[in-house]
Structure formats: structure tokens, C-alpha cells
Amino acid sequence: MIIAQENFRDEKLLQPKQIREKNGVKVKVASTTLSRIKGMLGAKIKPDILVKDIDVKDFDAIVFIGGIGAGQYWDDPIAHKLARKAFNSNKVVAAICIALVTLAHSGILKGKRATVWSSEIEKMRKKGAIITGKNVERDGNTITASGPFAAGEFGEEILKALKLFGQGKEVKSP
Numbered sequence: 001m002i003i004a005q006e007n008f009r010d011e012k013l014l015q016p017k018q019i020r021e022k023n024g025v026k027v028k029v030a031s032t033t034l035s036r037i038k039g040m041l042g043a044k045i046k047p048d049i050l051v052k053d054i055d056v057k058d059f060d061a062i063v064f065i066g067g068i069g070a071g072q073y074w075d076d077p078i079a080h081k082l083a084r085k086a087f088n089s090n091k092v093v094a095a096i097c098i099a100l101v102t103l104a105h106s107g108i109l110k111g112k113r114a115t116v117w118s119s120e121i122e123k124m125r126k127k128g129a130i131i132t133g134k135n136v137e138r139d140g141n142t143i144t145a146s147g148p149f150a151a152g153e154f155g156e157e158i159l160k161a162l163k164l165f166g167q168g169k170e171v172k173s174p
Contacts, residue, residue, distance in 0.1 A: 001059040002029045003051060003079065007069030010039035011148050012096045016063065016155030023159055030054055032072070040067050052078055060162055062086040066097025066117070066147075073102040080106035087141060092161045094143040096154050103142070104129055113139040115146045 004013050017027050031037050031047040038044050051073075056062065062082055064073060073079040083106040086093045095103045100116045101123055103109050110128030115137040124131055135150035136143065136157050143161060145154035 001054060001061065002027060002063045002065060003054075003073065003082075004029055004031055004037060004045070004047070004065040005067070005069040005072045006031075006033075006037045007067050008037065008039050008065045009067035009097065009148055010041040010043040011151045012067060012145075012154075013039065013045065013065045014043060015151040016096075016158055019152065019155035020159055020162070025159065025162060028059070040069075051076075051082070054082055056082060056085045056089060056091065059086075059091065061092035061094060061158060063092075063158065064095040064099035064102050066095070066099040070097065070099040070102070073099070074105055076102070083108055090141055092141055092143060092158060094145075094154070094158055096145040096151065097147050100124060100129075100144055103144070108142065109144075112142050113137050114142065114144040116144065117147050 020027050028048040030049045030051045034047055036044045036046050079102050083093055083103055087108040097117045098120050104124050104127035113132050114129040115132050115134045116124050121131050136145045136153045143157050
């Protein structure tokens with residue numbers, strides 16, 4: 001499950017989605033609308049489901065996408081509940097760039113290694129995240145990425161974690 005919004009950053013949504021689909025993973029996109037949403041660079045995508053209708057048990061991963069519109073979910077109680085429920089169910093919970101603020105506000109990054117776009121480092125630290133500065137960071141079932149240049153690596157890391165789930169193994173840090 002990819003959670004996106006108007007003004008998502010195109011490569012942060014499209015590259016991880018394509019990597020998973022190319023490897024046989026079904027990917028759904030959720031938003032607060034079922035109308036087409038547009039990325040910052042012009043990509044358009046039609047969401048499959050509304051965020052409020054997501055049932056975490058139906059998905060192996062919840063992925064929040066960055067871009068200037070990502071702030072829409074920072075203080076959204078529904079997004080926070082989805083992140084916590086997925087995290088507590090040992091599902092993959094991932095976010096790229098400034099979308100990490102949503103995970104931090106949900107409380108799931110406290111004491112976790114994470115990476116984020118430089119503008120949000122202090123917000124993450126205040127919420128208890130341990131910022132590593134890597135392009136992609138995995139700590140247990142959380143996967144975070146710092147920015148658009150890390151979108152491909154982010155998608156690959158999510159795929160690795162999903163393959164572990166498919167084998168019935170607990171997702172652990174590399």
C-alpha cells in the first residue's frame with residue numbers, strides 16, 4: 001500500500017512501485033481522494049482506495065510518499081493509526097523524505113534508526129528518532145529514505161523486506 005497525496009514527488013512513488021510490481025508484488029495507491037493526483041514533476045496517478053478505508057490486515061506494507069504535499073498526513077490521526085497498527089502487526093512501515101514526519105508523529109520512530117531529508121532532521125530527533133544520515137535505513141520493520149535520489153534503493157529495500165515476510169520470517173535489520 002502506497003499512501004500518496006497531491007504534489008507527491010514522482011520518483012519517490014513511481015520507482016519503488018515499479019520495482020515491486022516488476023517482482024510480482026501487487027501495489028495499491030491510497031489517497032484522500034479517488035480523483036487523479038498529480039506529482040510535482042507532472043506524473044498523474046489514480047488512487048485505488050481512500051486512506052480512511054485501508055484495512056492494514058490486507059497489506060504487507062504501508063509506504064508514505066514524500067513531496068511538498070506530504071505535510072497533509074503529518075498530523076492526520078488516520079495516518080498515525082495506520083502507521084501504528086502496521087508497525088505493531090510487524091508489517092513493513094516505510095516513508096521517504098519529509099513523509100517521515102508522519103511516522104515520527106505516530107510515535108513509531110522513537111528509538112529507531114532513521115534517515116530523512118535534511119530540513120526535517122531536528123523534528124525527527126525531537127520525536128526520538130536516531131538519525132543516521134544514510135540514503136536508506138532499515139531498523140526492524142521500519143524503512144526510511146532521505147530523498148528522491150534514494151528512491152530506487154528505497155524500493156529495493158522494501159522488496160527485500162517483503163520477500164522476508166513471504167518466507168514467514170521476521171523482518172530484521174541487515
